[in-house]
Amino acid sequence: MADALLIDSTDGEVLKLAAAGAWTSTNARPLEQQIDAAARRHAAAKQVAIDMAAVERLDTFGAWLLERLVRAFSSRGAATEIVGLKQDYRALIDELHQVKLEAPARRRGGGIVGALAAVGRNVAAVGDTFTAILNMLGAICVAFARVIVHPRRFRFTALVHQLDNVAWRGVPIILLITFLVGAIIAQQGIFHFRKFGADIYVVDMIGILVLRELGVLIVCIMVAGRSGSAYTAELGSMKMREEIDALRTMGFDPIEVLVLPRILALIIAVPILTFLGSMAALYGGGLIAWLYGGIDPEIFLQRLKEAIDVKTFQVGMIKAPFMALVVGVVACVEGMKVKGSSESLGLQTTASVVESIFLVIVLDGFFAIFFASIGM
Amino acid sequence: MIAGNGKAKETVIEVRDVKVGFGDRLVLNGVDLDVYRGEVLGFVGGSGAGKSVLMRTIIGLLPKRAGTITVFGQNMDAASDAERQAVERRWGVLFQQGALFSSLTVKENLQFPLREYLNLSQRLMDELALAKLEMVGLDASVLDKIPSELSGGMTKRVALARALALDPDIVFLDEPTSGLDPIGAGDFDTLIATLQRTLGLTVFMVTHDLDSLHTVCDRIAVLAEGKIIAAGTMETMLASEHPWLKAYFRGKRSRAGHVADTAAQVPAPAP
Numbered sequence: 183m184a185d186a187l188l189i190d191s192t193d194g195e196v197l198k199l200a201a202a203g204a205w206t207s208t209n210a211r212p213l214e215q216q217i218d219a220a221a222r223r224h225a226a227a228k229q230v231a232i233d234m235a236a237v238e239r240l241d242t243f244g245a246w247l248l249e250r251l252v253r254a255f256s257s258r259g260a261a262t263e264i265v266g267l268k269q270d271y272r273a274l275i276d277e278l279h280q281v282k283l284e285a286p287a288r289r290r291g292g293g294i295v296g297a298l299a300a301v302g303r304n305v306a307a308v309g310d311t312f313t314a315i316l317n318m319l320g321a322i323c324v325a326f327a328r329v330i331v332h333p334r335r336f337r338f339t340a341l342v343h344q345l346d347n348v349a350w351r352g353v354p355i356i357l358l359i360t361f362l363v364g365a366i367i368a369q370q371g372i373f374h375f376r377k378f379g380a381d382i383y384v385v386d387m388i389g390i391l392v393l394r395e396l397g398v399l400i401v402c403i404m405v406a407g408r409s410g411s412a413y414t415a416e417l418g419s420m421k422m423r424e425e426i427d428a429l430r431t432m433g434f435d436p437i438e439v440l441v442l443p444r445i446l447a448l449i450i451a452v453p454i455l456t457f458l459g460s461m462a463a464l465y466g467g468g469l470i471a472w473l474y475g476g477i478d479p480e481i482f483l484q485r486l487k488e489a490i491d492v493k494t495f496q497v498g499m500i501k502a503p504f505m506a507l508v509v510g511v512v513a514c515v516e517g518m519k520v521k522g523s524s525e526s527l528g529l530q531t532t533a534s535v536v537e538s539i540f541l542v543i544v545l546d547g548f549f550a551i552f553f554a555s556i557g558m
Numbered sequence: 559m560i561a562g563n564g565k566a567k568e569t570v571i572e573v574r575d576v577k578v579g580f581g582d583r584l585v586l587n588g589v590d591l592d593v594y595r596g597e598v599l600g601f602v603g604g605s606g607a608g609k610s611v612l613m614r615t616i617i618g619l620l621p622k623r624a625g626t627i628t629v630f631g632q633n634m635d636a637a638s639d640a641e642r643q644a645v646e647r648r649w650g651v652l653f654q655q656g657a658l659f660s661s662l663t664v665k666e667n668l669q670f671p672l673r674e675y676l677n678l679s680q681r682l683m684d685e686l687a688l689a690k691l692e693m694v695g696l697d698a699s700v701l702d703k704i705p706s707e708l709s710g711g712m713t714k715r716v717a718l719a720r721a722l723a724l725d726p727d728i729v730f731l732d733e734p735t736s737g738l739d740p741i742g743a744g745d746f747d748t749l750i751a752t753l754q755r756t757l758g759l760t761v762f763m764v765t766h767d768l769d770s771l772h773t774v775c776d777r778i779a780v781l782a783e784g785k786i787i788a789a790g791t792m793e794t795m796l797a798s799e800h801p802w803l804k805a806y807f808r809g810k811r812s813r814a815g816h817v818a819d820t821a822a823q824v825p826a827p828a829p
Binding site: 206211241243 | 685690692698704757
């Protein structure tokens with residue numbers, strides 16, 4: 183039970199409110215309730231005197247609640263005065279008396295309108311992202327052309343550094359993942375094909391699937407998660423700290439200095455990783471075919487030679503640099519979109535990974551149509 | 559002294575023989591400092607002398623190698639977690655860059671400590687956030703902004719309002735006027751002086767701003783070579799013959815130095 187912090191009594195026409203105890207932040211909740219109750223109970227009071235003499239301590243919280251009490255009475259036209267207030271607290275009360283409580287204008291519309299507006303904004307944002315990607319692609323081409331004309335301006339050290347991050351350090355995890363995927367496909371294939379006595383066709387399936395589609399797709403998804411997100415976060419935090427503006431004022435083109443080496447590193451790294459990944463997947467598939475399906479390595483290799491040709495391999499490898507470009511451009515576009523807050527950095531990094539994986543899969547679909555129509 | 563009033567001065571922060579170092583380098587080598595209740599202490603020293611280091615050591619962000627720090631009579635080394643938290647609730651810190659939470663709006667930033675420490679109604683928190691904001695000279699229009707949309711001066715003011723959210727007894731200000739234009743800096747000084755009087759604050763202010771030292775500080779402590787080389791009023795500093803103090807307070811950029819310079823340039827009026 184909270185102590186009484188406000189005791190009311192009437193003296194003829196005058197309502198007397200005697201304050202007591204500590205009017206501080208720790209008592210703010212019970213104090214607020216007692217004050218609001220008092221203001222409601224004596225709604226008809228014409229003259230109010232608030233006696234603050236017995237208050238032990240007063241802080242901003244208590245002072246504000248006193249101010250609220252005074253305002254509640256004065257807004258109804260009651261003459262309100264504060265008596266017995268210690269001199270030390272006078273300045274604080276005066277300060278708070280100046281505070282104007284205007285409700286800030288609400289910016290958002292409510293309900294359905296708000297929801298429709300949000301949908302509209304999102305649709306427009308998709309268009310903006312697409313334009314930004316094209317814009318970035320154009321800027322990269324210009325920067326690349328400039329670098330070809332003046333090869334000395336190219337940041338070779340940055341490229342090597344990025345290659346180290348993207349390609350070299352990514353090799354172990356990519357080998358492991360693709361190896362496992364190859365093994366799983368082989369196991370599932372053998373398990374189901376065995377019912378028809380078609381075990382041996384598992385080799386065809388592994389060969390074509392891995393070399394044409396899965397190798398490059400899995401590598402691109404891994405690279406989008408590993409390196410695309412890192413690009414977005416790096417560029418985004420540089421944007422937040424105005425480092426990109428600093429580069430610009432020194433007469434450097436951020437696209438040439440920051441984006442071009444990163445994109446080129448991806449374009450070089452992804453085909454290498456795709457090749458390594460495909461080999462690891464074939465190895466995993468072959469291993470499982472031997473251990474689980476009883477297909478000897480010699481037979482596996484011979485069957486593989488019949489099932490695939492150089493074209494199958496080429497299809498996968500041709501796709502790799504284009505997908506790398508998509509991942510890199512999306513990552514850089516999203517990085518450049520980061521605004522001041524840490525929350526925006528997180529949002530753009532998420533968007534970068536989701537968009538680049540989506541676009542890589544869409545692009546893969548277009549390539550499938552294209553290769554089918556040219557008979558590859 | 560303004561804080562004196564004839565009463566015995568109560569020490570709120572007592573720093574004794576504190577040593578803080580990084581690697582081989584000892585930044586603070588036996589610092590002794592007292593901060594009295596209700597005063598504005600200006601803390602000065604050369605760049606890299608360790609002013610912010612001492613401030614961060616007092617508020618417990620940096621470990622010290624030796625010495626004791628007592629705040630409100632509580633030895634911070636011997637304090638239990640609960641005692642420590644009780645002391646932490648009684649101080650507010652204004653960091654150099656504001657350190658506002660970048661993903662929260664101004665209103666949420668101001669209400670964050672209230673929400674964590676106190677059990678208040680939403681209406682009271684809203685009113686208090688606005689009241690504190692008006693106390694630091696801003697208005698309701700910034701309530702829904704996020705920190706990246708604020709100017710440098712506004713960021714400092716909002717950060718000060720957040721430092722004052724829990725009605726602290728001490729506020730630590732780390733270079734409050736750095737990065738503000740002279741008018742903004744002057745306003746901020748006035749604001750600190752007003753709030754100090756209204757709320758009865760003790761202010762520990764790390765600063766380089768000679769104008770702040772002149773206008774708001776009751777007392778000045780000077781850190782050099784890892785020790786406090788002087789502490790006292792502005793008059794004491796100006797009267798000192800210590801070479802560093804002379805260079806700092808009577809150098810080209812100080813008021814005294816400036817007056818001397820212009821006096822030398824202006825030819826003496828004809829009789």
